[in-house]
Amino acid sequence: MPSLADLHALKPLQQPTYPDAGAVDTAVAKLRTMPPLVFAGECDDLKAKMAAVSRGEAFLLQGGDCAETFDGVTADNVRNKLRVLLQMAVVLTYAGSMPVVKLGRLAGQYAKPRSSDMETRDGVTLPAYRGDAVNGFDFTPESRIPDPQRLLDVYNASAATLNLVRAFVTGGYADLRQVHTWNTDFVKTSPAGQRYEVLAGEIDKAMAFMSAIGADPEELRRVDFYSSHEALLMEYEHAMTRIDSRTEQPYNVSGHFVWIGERTRQLDGAHVEYFRHLRNPIGVKLGPSATADDALALAHKLNPQNEAGRLTFITRFGAGKIRDGLPGLVEKVTAEGVSVAWVCDPMHGNTFESSTGYKTRRFDDVVDEVQGFFDVHRALGTVPGGILVEMTGDDVTECIGGGEEIDEEGLAHRYESVVDPRLNRVQSLELAFLVAEMLRKG
Ligand SMILES: O=C[C@H](O)[C@H](O)COP(=O)(O)O
Numbered sequence: 001m002p003s004l005a006d007l008h009a010l011k012p013l014q015q016p017t018y019p020d021a022g023a024v025d026t027a028v029a030k031l032r033t034m035p036p037l038v039f040a041g042e043c044d045d046l047k048a049k050m051a052a053v054s055r056g057e058a059f060l061l062q063g064g065d066c067a068e069t070f071d072g073v074t075a076d077n078v079r080n081k082l083r084v085l086l087q088m089a090v091v092l093t094y095a096g097s098m099p100v101v102k103l104g105r106l107a108g109q110y111a112k113p114r115s116s117d118m119e120t121r122d123g124v125t126l127p128a129y130r131g132d133a134v135n136g137f138d139f140t141p142e143s144r145i146p147d148p149q150r151l152l153d154v155y156n157a158s159a160a161t162l163n164l165v166r167a168f169v170t171g172g173y174a175d176l177r178q179v180h181t182w183n184t185d186f187v188k189t190s191p192a193g194q195r196y197e198v199l200a201g202e203i204d205k206a207m208a209f210m211s212a213i214g215a216d217p218e219e220l221r222r223v224d225f226y227s228s229h230e231a232l233l234m235e236y237e238h239a240m241t242r243i244d245s246r247t248e249q250p251y252n253v254s255g256h257f258v259w260i261g262e263r264t265r266q267l268d269g270a271h272v273e274y275f276r277h278l279r280n281p282i283g284v285k286l287g288p289s290a291t292a293d294d295a296l297a298l299a300h301k302l303n304p305q306n307e308a309g310r311l312t313f314i315t316r317f318g319a320g321k322i323r324d325g326l327p328g329l330v331e332k333v334t335a336e337g338v339s340v341a342w343v344c345d346p347m348h349g350n351t352f353e354s355s356t357g358y359k360t361r362r363f364d365d366v367v368d369e370v371q372g373f374f375d376v377h378r379a380l381g382t383v384p385g386g387i388l389v390e391m392t393g394d395d396v397t398e399c400i401g402g403g404e405e406i407d408e409e410g411l412a413h414r415y416e417s418v419v420d421p422r423l424n425r426v427q428s429l430e431l432a433f434l435v436a437e438m439l440r441k442g
C-alpha cells in the first residue's frame with residue numbers, strides 16, 4: 001500500500017484544502033488508532049456475492065442518500081431507509097424471482113465531489129459544500145472552511161449507523177415475518193404500497209406452508225446487509241486501511257464496498273493507485289465519456305488477476321445516452337474475457353435544474369435508463385447485475401413524477417437533500433416493482 005504522501009504526490013482530485021496541516025495530521029493519527037468498522041472476512045463474503053451478481057445468479061440492490069449528514073444519524077432516519085431497502089429487496093426477490101444482494105449507500109457516504117470549487121449566492125462566493133466530511137452546509141464563511149475534525153465525526157457517525165443497521169438486520173427487524181410491518185404510514189395507501197401488501201400476503205402464505213412442513217430456515221429471520229460509499233477523501237480512506245491479520249492484505253475497513261467516482265477515475269490518478277492495492281470488492285463509475293479502452297485499462301489495473309466479484313462497473317450514462325453508449329463498452333470488455341459485474345446508476349446522468357430552481361430528476365428518466373440497461377445487456381447476452389439508487393426512507397419531494405405525480409412546483413414541498421435529489425419511499429418501491437418486471441422478463 002502506498003503511503004499517504006505517495007498518494008498526495010499523485011495530486012488526487014476533489015480534495016479539500018485544509019487551512020491547518022497540523023490539525024489534519026492529528027485527525028489522521030487518531031483515525032489510525034480506531035477499530036475497524038467492518039471486517040475483512042465480511043468484505044470477502046460480499047466479494048463472493050458480487051461474483052454471483054456478475055454471473056447473473058443474484059441481483060445487486062445498492063441504495064441510500066446522495067450525501068449522508070451528521071444530523072441524519074437518528075434511529076428513525078436509519079430505520080426508515082433500511083425499511084424501504086428491505087421492501088425493495090423483497091419485491092425484487094419475490095416478484096423478480098432473484099436472490100438480492102443488499103448494499104446500503106450508508107455509514108460512510110459523507111464526502112462529495114463537486115463540479116465547482118466555489119458556490120455563489122446573491123453575489124456572495126464561498127467554498128462549495130463538499131459533504132459533512134469536509135465542511136458545513138450553512139452558507140457562511142466559517143461553516144464552509146474545511147475542518148479535519150470532521151473526519152473523526154465521519155468515523156463516529158458511520159459507527160453509530162452501522163451499529164444500528166446490524167442490530168436491525170440481525171435482531172428481528174429484517175425477519176421475513178415482519179414483511180407487513182415494513183409497509184406503514186403514507187406508503188401503505190399508495191398504489192405501490194397496496195401492490196406490496198398483496199405480495200406480502202403471498203409471502204405470508206408461503207411461510208405458513210413452510211412452517212406447516214417443519215421448515216424454518218435461518219435465512220427467513222435475518223439478512224446479510226453491507227455498507228458502501230465513494231472512497232473520495234485520501235486522508236480518511238488511507239487512515240481506515242488496515243492489513244488483514246489472516247491474509248496480510250490491505251482492506252479498507254470503513255465500508256464493505258467502496259467505489260471510485262466518475263470525476264476521480266483517471267488511470268494514473270491517486271484514487272486508482274490507492275484502490276488497486278485494496279482487497280475489498282470495489283466499483284468504478286463510468287459515464288458517457290468513458291471509452292471501452294478506458295474500461296479495459298481500468299479493469300487490467302484494478303483487477304489484474306481477473307478475480308470474479310472484485311470489480312463492478314457502475315454505469316451512469318443518462319436515459320438519452322445509455323442505449324448508444326453502453327453496448328460498445330460491454331461488448332469489448334466481454335470480448336476480452338474481463339470478469340466484471342455491471343450495475344446501473346440511473347441517477348447521475350439524469351440530473352437537471354427545474355424551472356423552480358431545484359436540482360432534480362424525472363422518475364421516468366430513471367426508469368428509462370434502467371430499461372435501457374436491461375435492453376442492452378439482453379441484446380448482447382450479458383448480465384444486467386443491479387442498480388445503484390439515491391433514495392430515502394422519507395416522504396421527500398426531490399424527484400419529479402412517479403405515482404404521486406410530483407411536479408416542478410411540488411418540489412418545494414419537502415426538498416431536503418443537501419446535494420442531489422433522491423427518490424422518496426413510494427418512488428423507490430414503484431421502481432422496485434418495475435425493475436422486478438424487467439428481471440422476470442429475462
Ligand atoms: O452526487 C454527485 C455529485 O457530487 C454531484 O452530482 C455534483 O453536483 P454539482 O454539479 O452540484 O457539484
Ligand SMILES: C=C(OP(=O)(O)O)C(=O)O
Binds near residue numbers: 316345348
Ligand atoms: C458522485 C456520484 O456519482 P458520479 O461519480 O457518478 O458522478 C455519486 O454517486 O455520489
